[in-house]
Amino acid sequence: MHVHASAAAAVGTRRERCVLARGTRVAYVEAMNLHEAIHTRRAVRAYTPRRVEESVLRELLSAAVCAPSAMNAQPWLFAVVQDVRQLKRYSDQAKAMVIARTSSDPKSQLYAARMRDEQFNVFYNASTLVAIGTADRATYSEADCWLAAATLMLAACNVGIGTCPIGFAVPVLNTPEAKAELGFPPGAAVVAPIVLGYPSAEPEPVPRAQPRIVSWSRP
Numbered sequence: 001m002h003v004h005a006s007a008a009a010a011v012g013t014r015r016e017r018c019v020l021a022r023g024t025r026v027a028y029v030e031a032m033n034l035h036e037a038i039h040t041r042r043a044v045r046a047y048t049p050r051r052v053e054e055s056v057l058r059e060l061l062s063a064a065v066c067a068p069s070a071m072n073a074q075p076w077l078f079a080v081v082q083d084v085r086q087l088k089r090y091s092d093q094a095k096a097m098v099i100a101r102t103s104s105d106p107k108s109q110l111y112a113a114r115m116r117d118e119q120f121n122v123f124y125n126a127s128t129l130v131a132i133g134t135a136d137r138a139t140y141s142e143a144d145c146w147l148a149a150a151t152l153m154l155a156a157c158n159v160g161i162g163t164c165p166i167g168f169a170v171p172v173l174n175t176p177e178a179k180a181e182l183g184f185p186p187g188a189a190v191v192a193p194i195v196l197g198y199p200s201a202e203p204e205p206v207p208r209a210q211p212r213i214v215s216w217s218r219p
Helices: 034-040 054-064 084-101 141-158 167-173 176-182
Strands: 013-019 025-030 076-081 128-134 162-165 189-197
Touching: 034 141, 054 076, 054 128, 054 141, 076 084, 076 141, 084 167, 084 176, 128 141, 128 167, 141 162, 141 189, 167 176, 167 189, 176 189
Parallel strands: none
Antiparallel strands: 013 025, 076 128, 128 189, 162 189
C-alpha cells in the first residue's frame, strides 16, 4: 500500500476517470494501478489523529458515484462526520446497543467484552466517517450503496487513505435522532458506514481463499 506523502501531495499524475451527468469531468490522483489497489487494500483499524482534507474527501466521493447502480438509479446519500465528539457519542451508543443484544444474539456475545471496554471506539478513532445511504429502500438500493462503498475504499487506497466498514454503527446511525443529525430523510437508510483516515500502522495481509466456483457452464 502506498502511504501518502500528504493529501495535497496526492497531486501526482491525474487522469480523468468518469463523466458525471452534467458533463463535469472528475479527476483524481493516479498513485497505483487498479490491480495493485485491489490487492493491497486492507481494513485499517489504527489511525493517526490527522483529519482527511476536504479536497481529498470530495475527490473520493466523486469516485464513489462512478460506481454502477441498478437501472442507473444512483440512489446514494452521503453524510460526512469529522466531529470527534459526535463520533464518540455514536460509538458509545453503538456499544450500548450491542451489549443490549447479548442476551438474545449469540454473535453479539462474542463482542461483549470489547464493547464494555471504555477505551474501545467502534470507529477505531478514525478522523472521518462517511455514512453511505439510500434515499429509498428499493430492491437493489442496498447493493448500490455497497458498490459505491467499495469504489470509495479502492479510491482511498489509491491515495494512501485507510478505510474500514463499520457494521456495528449501522443500528445507531439508523435511529431517527442520528438520521436527523446526519441530514438523512426519515424514509432513508444508512447502509454502509465507512471510516477513513491516515493509517498509523500497516495492516498485515490476510490470507484469501481461492474462489469457490460452484459451476461453470460452457457450450
